Amino acid sequence: MQLLAYILVYPFLWFISILPFRLLYAVSDGLYMLLYHILGYRKKVVTSNLNLVFPDKSEKEIKTIRKKFYKHLCDMFLEMAKTMSISETSLKKRFKLKNPEEFKRLEALNKSILLMYGHYASWEWSLELQNHVSYKGFGVYKKLANKHFDKLVRDIRSKFKTTLISTKESIGIINHNETKGIKSIIAFLSDQSPKPKKDVYWSDFMGINVPCFTGAERLAKKLDFTIAYLKVTKVKRGFYEAEIMPLAETPNDYKDYQLTDMFLREVEKQIHAAPEYYFWTHKRWKHKKALN
Template identity: 25%
Template structure:
């Protein structure tokens, strides 16, 4: 009997994907990134339902947006997703280019001061631009920013997906008990951690995200409070050349309470998405409105 994550179909998908990556890595970097963007925009997105999911999410958040505009954003989103995947499998090239991505923003000076003092730092972002680019830019400058990640459902794919996180430096830590323990140890050593806050959490508390209830983890803000870690929103916005990024560190989120800080992080990402919707991964089922509404009613004592 096959185990979840290791079925024959999982193995076949992994072998096909390994073949695509092997071929792509033999192309010049500029070409392979563009080709992977095209592949996701024209083939992978439509076949896997990600194109449909992106359009559905856009219609929910922007109900007055014309269908043609949603379609245009969806194409740009799928192109970006494909580029991100390719860039993250071409780590040596990514790290070389990262040396030219100068971090900016009010959070940069604060992060440099905290690092000099040996204070832990939590960098928070979402699936925006290329979320690994910020890690690459800072780790190329001497940071030890490890990534906290959720494993893929396909174990075969996950084996090399982990490597794309580890190769950027700072370590990769799974979102389970063992991984969190390692992540905390890493943080307490005076190092830095990266967490993406825009993933659906089945039993997470409800927070507002782009005007809709979204189950959201408070783990990042709870860790920041417990270990006195600087909490810095970081964003890597893809530039017009399709290969480079603007790395921006916003002002650190003040330490108050986990709920207030988590909502502040959601608000920060919301503002970024509204300013450049084509940069965010609308392909994820972020809200799951029916489940979120039920959870919100339970929390309010109405169900």
């Protein structure tokens, strides 16, 4: 069944990927009409999330943000497909790093770099960052259930010299590289919602007490990695800018969970500035509990 699903879906993804951007976004407009106005894809989840974190906004304001979000969501879905065939030249034009000199400065510290970022704007096209570093790039991700699609995603990333490593294999690979003296830059999407186990860390995110992943911080402290935040903003349709914002060059100088909280504050700033570009279909607050 996995292979059948791949065979049926792959031609559609490839067709989308070879469309000129003008037609790609025309398809996105049609997809928006389908998902938002006809199917109402996860509209209840999105509305609930927005009402939860923006209790002071009116129904009209929430609706405006929701519509803008769905338009961005459709763009992002198709931009992901476009990655299959996009050229390096085109990607450089559409995803620009504002301060490449910061990467050079951090590399000069001769320590691996742990890059934290959230589900905001475009995380998929951040693979372009590999063009600005000499370190080997790794992206930590959750392995897809369908092994054929999983291989496709890995192959797309490797085309741009970035290697995807699953959460289960990440620690082993990272430790191996450090033992061999191989410096790397490791990207973590760190704003997901972990299961609320007994020892999980809870923190305030957008005014709601939620469980938080702390793996990036713990890894940085264990191996003395430089830790930074990748701030991605959407300039206009199909164009993004990124900025490297160092959080700590000596992570063990910080208290436990302080770096995780610093990361969350940066994500919050972006959400407040332009909430339509956050990934509201994700059930980030499903394990919320009341703040004391």
